[in-house]
Amino acid sequence: MPVAFSGKRLGLLLLLFLSLSGGSPAGPTMTIQDASQSQANSLTKMQAGLNESSSEHMTTTPTVNWQSQGSPSDHLTLGHNVSMLGPDLTTQEFKQAIKANVSSLTFVEYEVLLPGVSGTSIEKNITLDSATGIELSCRLDSKYFHLKNLQMTWKRGNETIEHINKTENSWGIQLKILDNSKLGSYSCTLKGEEISAIFHLQVPKIEGKEKPIVSYEGDTAVMICKSFGYTPIAWTWYRTNGSEQIAINDSLLADKYVINSVSANVTHLKILKLTREDDGVYWCEAAFELGKSKGKLKLKILSFMVPLKPFLAIVAEVVILVTIIFLYEMYSKKKCAEDEKEFDQVEQLKSEESNGLENSSARHRKI
Amino acid sequence: PSANVGRAPGPPDGGWGWAGVFGAFVSIGFAYAFPKGVAIFFKEIQGFFGTSYSEIAWVSSIMLATTYGAGPISSILVNRYGSRPVVIFGGLLCGIGMVSAAFCTSILQLYICVGFITGFGLALNLQPSVIIIGKYFLKRRPIANGLAMAGSPVMLCTLAPLNQFLFDNFGWRGSFLILGAILLNCCVAGALFRPIGAATALVKTQATEEGKDALKEEVTKDAMEMSNPTGVPMETKMEEEGGKDCCEKINKYLDFSLFKHRGFLIYLIGNVLMFLGFFAPIVFLAPYAKHIGIDEYSAAFLLSILAIVDMIARPTTGIIANSKWVRPRIQYFFSFAIAFNGACHLLCPLASGYTGLVIYSVFFGLAFGMVCAMLFETLMDLVGAARFTSAVGLVTIAECCTILLGPPIGGTLIDTFGDYKYMFIKCGAVMVLAGTFLFIMNYYNYRMLAKEEKERKAKEEDPKSVRTENEGRNNWNKETAQDGPELEPLREEQEGLKKEVNGT
Numbered sequence: 001m002p003v004a005f006s007g008k009r010l011g012l013l014l015l016l017f018l019s020l021s022g023g024s025p026a027g028p029t030m031t032i033q034d035a036s037q038s039q040a041n042s043l044t045k046m047q048a049g050l051n052e053s054s055s056e057h058m059t060t061t062p063t064v065n066w067q068s069q070g071s072p073s074d075h076l077t078l079g080h081n082v083s084m085l086g087p088d089l090t091t092q093e094f095k096q097a098i099k100a101n102v103s104s105l106t107f108v109e110y111e112v113l114l115p116g117v118s119g120t121s122i123e124k125n126i127t128l129d130s131a132t133g134i135e136l137s138c139r140l141d142s143k144y145f146h147l148k149n150l151q152m153t154w155k156r157g158n159e160t161i162e163h164i165n166k167t168e169n170s171w172g173i174q175l176k177i178l179d180n181s182k183l184g185s186y187s188c189t190l191k192g193e194e195i196s197a198i199f200h201l202q203v204p205k206i207e208g209k210e211k212p213i214v215s216y217e218g219d220t221a222v223m224i225c226k227s228f229g230y231t232p233i234a235w236t237w238y239r240t241n242g243s244e245q246i247a248i249n250d251s252l253l254a255d256k257y258v259i260n261s262v263s264a265n266v267t268h269l270k271i272l273k274l275t276r277e278d279d280g281v282y283w284c285e286a287a288f289e290l291g292k293s294k295g296k297l298k299l300k301i302l303s304f305m306v307p308l309k310p311f312l313a314i315v316a317e318v319v320i321l322v323t324i325i326f327l328y329e330m331y332s333k334k335k336c337a338e339d340e341k342e343f344d345q346v347e348q349l350k351s352e353e354s355n356g357l358e359n360s361s362a363r364h365r366k367i
Numbered sequence: 368p369s370a371n372v373g374r375a376p377g378p379p380d381g382g383w384g385w386a387g388v389f390g391a392f393v394s395i396g397f398a399y400a401f402p403k404g405v406a407i408f409f410k411e412i413q414g415f416f417g418t419s420y421s422e423i424a425w426v427s428s429i430m431l432a433t434t435y436g437a438g439p440i441s442s443i444l445v446n447r448y449g450s451r452p453v454v455i456f457g458g459l460l461c462g463i464g465m466v467s468a469a470f471c472t473s474i475l476q477l478y479i480c481v482g483f484i485t486g487f488g489l490a491l492n493l494q495p496s497v498i499i500i501g502k503y504f505l506k507r508r509p510i511a512n513g514l515a516m517a518g519s520p521v522m523l524c525t526l527a528p529l530n531q532f533l534f535d536n537f538g539w540r541g542s543f544l545i546l547g548a549i550l551l552n553c554c555v556a557g558a559l560f561r562p563i564g565a566a567t568a569l570v571k572t573q574a575t576e577e578g579k580d581a582l583k584e585e586v587t588k589d590a591m592e593m594s595n596p597t598g599v600p601m602e603t604k605m606e607e608e609g610g611k612d613c614c615e616k617i618n619k620y621l622d623f624s625l626f627k628h629r630g631f632l633i634y635l636i637g638n639v640l641m642f643l644g645f646f647a648p649i650v651f652l653a654p655y656a657k658h659i660g661i662d663e664y665s666a667a668f669l670l671s672i673l674a675i676v677d678m679i680a681r682p683t684t685g686i687i688a689n690s691k692w693v694r695p696r697i698q699y700f701f702s703f704a705i706a707f708n709g710a711c712h713l714l715c716p717l718a719s720g721y722t723g724l725v726i727y728s729v730f731f732g733l734a735f736g737m738v739c740a741m742l743f744e745t746l747m748d749l750v751g752a753a754r755f756t757s758a759v760g761l762v763t764i765a766e767c768c769t770i771l772l773g774p775p776i777g778g779t780l781i782d783t784f785g786d787y788k789y790m791f792i793k794c795g796a797v798m799v800l801a802g803t804f805l806f807i808m809n810y811y812n813y814r815m816l817a818k819e820e821k822e823r824k825a826k827e828e829d830p831k832s833v834r835t836e837n838e839g840r841n842n843w844n845k846e847t848a849q850d851g852p853e854l855e856p857l858r859e860e861q862e863g864l865k866k867e868v869n870g871t
Contacts, residue, residue, distance in 0.1 A: 211535055213538070214534075214535075214536065214537060214538030214541070215538055215540075216538065216540060216541070219540065220415070222414050222415050222417070224414050262417075268414075268417075302537070302538070302541070306537065306541065307537045307540075307541030307542075307544045307545055308544070310545050310548070311544050311545055311547070311548045312548075314545070314548035314549060314551065314552075315548050315551060318548070318551045318552055318554055318555055321552075321555045321558070322455075322554055322555055322558045325555070325558040325559060326558060329561060
């Protein structure tokens, strides 16, 4: 798919050119391609040279465009490397660091081209794991240029957003996503026509395992959770007890649970001395700057009797087959022996006959 | 005595032989497909023991190395006890290995249980299965070989989803337990390997085990003489040269005099060279597909296409190899198959996109099946069924090294150059070289054999030399056969047989 691919390329380009700017010592600031043109508090846009370029803006911006011909829910992710802050920073200090540097935030623009078909809705998922500036804009198809009195409303849930940046045929809003409260779904709707686009701003998803992990009583189980692309700040494990979720404290129950992280993106939960009660659902929760994300894992505990039954069944089948084969062989050998005895007797009789008078006929028979 | 002439002691070429082929199918299938099928559990086991992937991959490598490396031991045991007890013991060993693997608590124990014990059990399965085909078939041997070798892709296609199913339902420990039971089916395959040739002797006398084996060897050798006269002059000369007692004893268990056999040496060198580039493309096909942008499931599907084409190609090659045009020149057909394989690999880098790779997989499956179907058939053709037991053991231990080296060398090439095409070029070049070498050397071998055949016929026409040859053969019989009073009547029958043979 061309759109996904170009978006990926863009994402890679952005990741390549992200680096700490010289001025700020700490904070996830981003520099753009032409560093000399970065300005505080200004909307800077980089042109990736993809589709349309707005001639009104001097500077370059990362523009991500989705064509409506693509699948309705493209997923574009831009990763920002948070690790430069150091692993010890708590979420609170982090937020303060963000606020201090909000003035030098760069905005990333996401644009959607609204299709010409009325009654449609496009959805886009945007994954964010750390504080960023976002500009969402909806661009109209050329079909609508003849219409007058075009009005586009931006909403988040039920509340309407006031400050809309309108250009010739696109409406955009600027958002500073600093904490979890700003995440959610933002939609732009064209009045009159029932056309809308929804942007879902979310934290990165953690994948658990769909299939249950099977283990046995008395054995050890290891559950692994991975975060792809984004590095979480902290991992927590939960266990579902009825309808509650209880956090697993490995220092408290050190001989039962062991939690360790091989790397920042991966966490392992080791459960020792399994019993029937350990059966159930487990959650691994990754804490990001902008929120938390959970992955689900299922643990199934079996007793050793369960695989033993098929095992014994197959062993029985093998023994039966081998016995049948050997019995058949003995039977066919006996038959052979009996046939041979008969044959021998017939031959003896024949030879006795041939030793008698009829020589010629015996000779014929022998040949 | 004439009663036994009707039951020709040569290979029956049918009858119970087909049951033996089915047993060989199962046995060979497990031996080749099991190391690959076990790889499905590796990811989970890796997380369980907290090791790296390469440490887990050693399990498969140890299993494969043991299966090939224990070849000579397998040959010795078959020479001593016959195919059936060895296969049954091998099946039991596999079962024990996997069941004990289900209770392992460290990666080292897995190496021992799954790697060594199961690998050794599979080795005891593989060689006798191939040997028993040579004992039961002569005229239809290529078909039998092709059918038996088809067990490998069929088992692989069955084991892969089965292993996944077992893993989803029982976890890796339960799966190993059940797989141990499934491997016990090799014992069933072994039970089908009824000893052949000594059936008539058993009825009449109570010959010892060793006596039976010696008789079998002689009987089959006679059968070989009947239909493959080119092989005989070499063998009789070789055996007469091995005069010392201890050398004879060793040669009875494992025939080292094979290293003087021209055909055997040609086969050995050619095959050792070929295996350097044989398995690497399969190992790297899926990663290569992912590398050029194909998704995981389509990449896995390429391997399925390969297996399905392989499945069909093996018996078909057997039938083609059995036809009267190809059978006398089967060595050329084998060399062609190897070179064809090499050509496929050389052309692979030119394949662009998924369609190109699908076409490559089809041709690769075809070539792979052709080579595998004839792998043991050509060896049997060169050394004869009697010495095949030892030959297969010596060949597999020599191939063991190159089989294990092939994929890592390919991997190093990929890592150094960052491009898969050099690996394909290396494999293709090695195989084309091996194919050409085998072709040229076998041409030379056929010419020498034809020359020797002419000399032998010239000698036979001379009546004096016939008597001396027969006497020489009788002396040799007395030397090699274990003497016992029970065998006297048998040997007389034998010579009566020989006279009939020479007459026809």
